[in-house]
Amino acid sequence: MSARDVDVVVIGLGPGGEYAAQKLAEAGLTVVGVDKGLVGGECPFYGCIPSKIMIRAANALAEARRAQTLAGQVDVRPDWSLVAERIDRQATNHWDDSSHVERLTAAGVEILRGVGRLDGPGRVIVDGTDGSRHELVASRGVVLNAGTMPATLPIEGLADTPYWTNREVVRVSELPASLVVIGGGPIGCELTQAFTRFGVKVTLLEVADRILGPEEPESAEVIHGVLTAEGVDVRAGVSIKRVTHDGAFHVDLGDEVVTADQLLVAAGRRTQLSGIGLETVGLADDLKVIDTDERLRAGERLWAVGDITGKGQFTHISMYQAAVAVRDILGADGPWADYRAVSRVTFTDPEVGSVGMSERQAREAGLAVITSVAEIPESSRGWIHQAGNEGIIKLVADAERMVLVGASAVAPSGGEVLGLLAAAVHAQVPVATLRTMHFAYPTFHRAIEVALDGLDS
Ligand SMILES: Cc1cc2nc3c(=O)[nH]c(=O)nc-3n(C[C@H](O)[C@H](O)[C@H](O)COP(=O)(O)OP(=O)(O)OC[C@H]3O[C@@H](n4cnc5c(N)ncnc54)[C@H](O)[C@@H]3O)c2cc1C
Numbered sequence: 001m002s003a004r005d006v007d008v009v010v011i012g013l014g015p016g017g018e019y020a021a022q023k024l025a026e027a028g029l030t031v032v033g034v035d036k037g038l039v040g041g042e043c044p045f046y047g048c049i050p051s052k053i054m055i056r057a058a059n060a061l062a063e064a065r066r067a068q069t070l071a072g073q074v075d076v077r078p079d080w081s082l083v084a085e086r087i088d089r090q091a092t093n094h095w096d097d098s099s100h101v102e103r104l105t106a107a108g109v110e111i112l113r114g115v116g117r118l119d120g121p122g123r124v125i126v127d128g129t130d131g132s133r134h135e136l137v138a139s140r141g142v143v144l145n146a147g148t149m150p151a152t153l154p155i156e157g158l159a160d161t162p163y164w165t166n167r168e169v170v171r172v173s174e175l176p177a178s179l180v181v182i183g184g185g186p187i188g189c190e191l192t193q194a195f196t197r198f199g200v201k202v203t204l205l206e207v208a209d210r211i212l213g214p215e216e217p218e219s220a221e222v223i224h225g226v227l228t229a230e231g232v233d234v235r236a237g238v239s240i241k242r243v244t245h246d247g248a249f250h251v252d253l254g255d256e257v258v259t260a261d262q263l264l265v266a267a268g269r270r271t272q273l274s275g276i277g278l279e280t281v282g283l284a285d286d287l288k289v290i291d292t293d294e295r296l297r298a299g300e301r302l303w304a305v306g307d308i309t310g311k312g313q314f315t316h317i318s319m320y321q322a323a324v325a326v327r328d329i330l331g332a333d334g335p336w337a338d339y340r341a342v343s344r345v346t347f348t349d350p351e352v353g354s355v356g357m358s359e360r361q362a363r364e365a366g367l368a369v370i371t372s373v374a375e376i377p378e379s380s381r382g383w384i385h386q387a388g389n390e391g392i393i394k395l396v397a398d399a400e401r402m403v404l405v406g407a408s409a410v411a412p413s414g415g416e417v418l419g420l421l422a423a424a425v426h427a428q429v430p431v432a433t434l435r436t437m438h439f440a441y442p443t444f445h446r447a448i449e450v451a452l453d454g455l456d457s
């Protein structure tokens with residue numbers, strides 16, 4: 001078969017690949033997008049969107065329960081079928097990617113369904129799911145957006161059990177009475193709280209000495225406390241020896257066995273780069289993460305975007321990087337990638353928003369660090385809010401330049417409060433300037449003013 005000439009091939013149409021393919025086609029380039037699964041990737045079908053629909057519903061239940069202490073009796077009878085139906089019909093269209101395909105096709109992107117692999121600089125072979133085979137030569141180059149899969153854990157017995165990952169949990173139509181969650185990262189914490197609020201008895205197992213390891217210890221402490229108060233059995237520092245299944249799951253912790261109806265493994269992600277032909281473009285064939293420069297270039301006529309770049313496994317990172325790669329491919333003059341002020345939100349309640357460096361990272365970077373923490377319940381808005389007012393604002397400043405290099409906002413709508421702090425870190429606004437701001441009364445973000453005051457002490 002003779003190779004076909006195109007301008008760009010995008011392998012993997014997750015959020016970043018989808019964005020790049022659409023923008024490049026709209027700019028007039030000949031673009032072929034390749035995906036072996038659902039066009040749109042993890043976020044719309046198995047990640048952000050379905051999980052946030054669960055969380056929205058679970059938070060509505062929590063607010064209804066809080067109403068009892070603030071406003072009067074409420075009869076709360078959770079009904080998961082509303083959540084399952086919303087995910088199935090509204091969010092994923094029964095896990096059908098037609099709307100994503102139509103959007104790309106309308107922009108002029110040709111979609112090939114199948115496995116794509118590199119076959120030299122600018123060259124791609126696609127083994128189509130329909131048995132077809134395509135050889136493509138991309139004159140501008142290839143954008144790689146191969147994304148991640150749930151990590152598999154080498155725990156004895158686990159692989160022989162029908163455990164859930166994020167792929168299965170988004171399809172749950174009936175809730176179990178009890179659930180063990182392995183992994184206290186964002187997925188584990190978000191889903192633990194959502195299921196708990198729907199009445200599931202959840203045990204959360206974390207191997208590290210605390211949940212939400214990369215976040216500030218103060219943030220993790222708030223979430224640990226909230227989950228525990230809601231009835232979750234949170235165990236940090238555990239070592240799982242073995243898992244068995246006989247209708248129920250039995251998780252052996254050495255000195256104790258935890259039993260539940262279902263098991264969710266949310267212990268990180270793994271890239272899927274083996275067999276993708278990295279060695280044909282001069283890269284090692286066993287890479288777990290692909291190194292990129294500030295233009296997202298990974299090699300000759302090769303750009304890499306998204307989870308595979310190791311710069312943060314977030315939809316907004318993937319799309320940010322895709323925009324940078326598109327600028328480079330179209331010959332623009334930047335701006336190029338800058339990761340100083342990456343923001344992220346774990347959508348527990350309270351939400352954990354953070355931006356830039358943690359205190360630990362700032363110290364490890366050798367900065368002259370000063371920090372300050374303000375308590376949300378002690379703010380006027382926190383006091384008014386009462387039930388569900390847990391949270392903190394933590395600021396991390398470089399004392400030499402007196403600018404914020406990192407911050408956390410753990411609060412009701414903490415992800416929204418974070419916006420102000422993200423702008424401050426991104427634009428390196430002097431602390432002195434932030435202190436002259438008007439902080440509307442009584443908002444949650446007004447607690448930032450208190451934390452700014454604390455930076456002197
Ligand atoms: C439960 C959960 C909740 C999450 N919540 C959030 C959130 O709230 N906010 C947030 O920012 N992020 C969230 N994330 C993370 C987010 O989903 C990912 O960071 C995001 O999808 C970006 O991934 P990506 O662009 O690298 O590619 P992915 O979305 O992983 O997509 C990669 C695509 O590449 C395809 N592919 C792979 N290899 C090949 C190949 N060789 N040939 C052809 N196709 C291939 C796959 O089929 C897939 O469609 C969540 C993730 C999970 C699992």
Ligand SMILES: NC(=O)c1ccc[n+]([C@@H]2O[C@H](COP(=O)([O-])OP(=O)(O)OC[C@H]3O[C@@H](n4cnc5c(N)ncnc54)[C@H](O)[C@@H]3O)[C@@H](O)[C@H]2O)c1
Pocket residue numbers: 153182183184185186187188190205206207208211212213240266267268269312313314344345346347
């Ligand atoms: N709101 C968001 O933006 C959001 C939500 C969910 C996921 N995500 C993205 O998806 C990624 C994957 O999420 P995740 O929570 O699966 O991964 P993670 O890597 O962030 O956390 C996994 C957790 O599992 C623990 N773990 C690993 N092995 C274990 C074992 N054997 N026993 C017990 N605990 C174990 C780790 O110590 C860690 O705390 C995240 O890093 C994040 O970037 C983002």
